[in-house]
Amino acid sequence: MIVQFGECRLQLVQGDITRQDVDAIANAANSALAGGGGVDGAIHRAAGPLLKQQTAARYPDGCPTGSAVATDGGNLSAKFVFHAVGPVWGGGDQGEPSQLAGAYRRCLELAVEHNCESIAIPAISTGVYGYPMDLAAQTTLTTVRDFLVSHQNPKRVNVVLFDGGAFGAFARVLESIIG
Numbered sequence: 001m002i003v004q005f006g007e008c009r010l011q012l013v014q015g016d017i018t019r020q021d022v023d024a025i026a027n028a029a030n031s032a033l034a035g036g037g038g039v040d041g042a043i044h045r046a047a048g049p050l051l052k053q054q055t056a057a058r059y060p061d062g063c064p065t066g067s068a069v070a071t072d073g074g075n076l077s078a079k080f081v082f083h084a085v086g087p088v089w090g091g092g093d094q095g096e097p098s099q100l101a102g103a104y105r106r107c108l109e110l111a112v113e114h115n116c117e118s119i120a121i122p123a124i125s126t127g128v129y130g131y132p133m134d135l136a137a138q139t140t141l142t143t144v145r146d147f148l149v150s151h152q153n154p155k156r157v158n159v160v161l162f163d164g165g166a167f168g169a170f171a172r173v174l175e176s177i178i179g
């Protein structure tokens with residue numbers, strides 16, 4: 001599913017984010033930048049050891065929840081990886097939506113700062129962090145839409161959903177926010 005916001009294209013893709021042909025990939029990391037499973041594990045496996053070397057050297061204090069930090073892409077075809085830290089779901093009344101929005105906004109700012117035309121982003125917080133998929137889709141897609149409308153950059157954003165359930169939830173929300 002593809003939606004255009006001015007010169008910018010937002011596309012929902014089902015698949016493995018490490019296979020995306022883009023300038024930058026966003027990762028769903030933890031605040032210690034310690035690596036882990038899920039999309040984080042897949043990105044580190046595909047990219048090789050450079051990412052851990054760079055996060056340890058550049059960000060010894062980690063990254064706060066609701067923000068993101070950049071490394072190179074290592075063996076990925078993407079030039080950069082933006083390690084974003086989403087919130088752990090605690091029921092929704094502990095600032096989770098604004099923290100999730102902040103993580104995406106910072107990834108999009110980093111894409112602009114690093115002159116990336118294209119970025120692939122996963123459904124941050126919807127795995128082990130337990131954020132309900134439909135609520136995550138709402139915050140994610142409105143945050144990306146608002147950023148693209150106001151900045152007209154990056155030109156291409158691929159939201160990459162790992163399975164059909166996630167893709168369906170995001171597609172329903174995207175239809176509702178453009179309709």
Ligand code: AR6
Pocket residue numbers: 015016017018028029030034035036037038039040041042086122123124125126127128129130131160161162163166
């Ligand atoms: N490509 C795209 N999406 C994926 C992939 C992939 N290769 N693999 C999983 N997903 P999660 P979180 C989806 O748990 O909830 C890590 O250990 C997955 O189906 O990766 O933000 C970190 O180190 C889900 O929808 O991230 C942190 O400790 C989404 O990616 C913690 O997990 C996010 O699931 C972060 O938890």
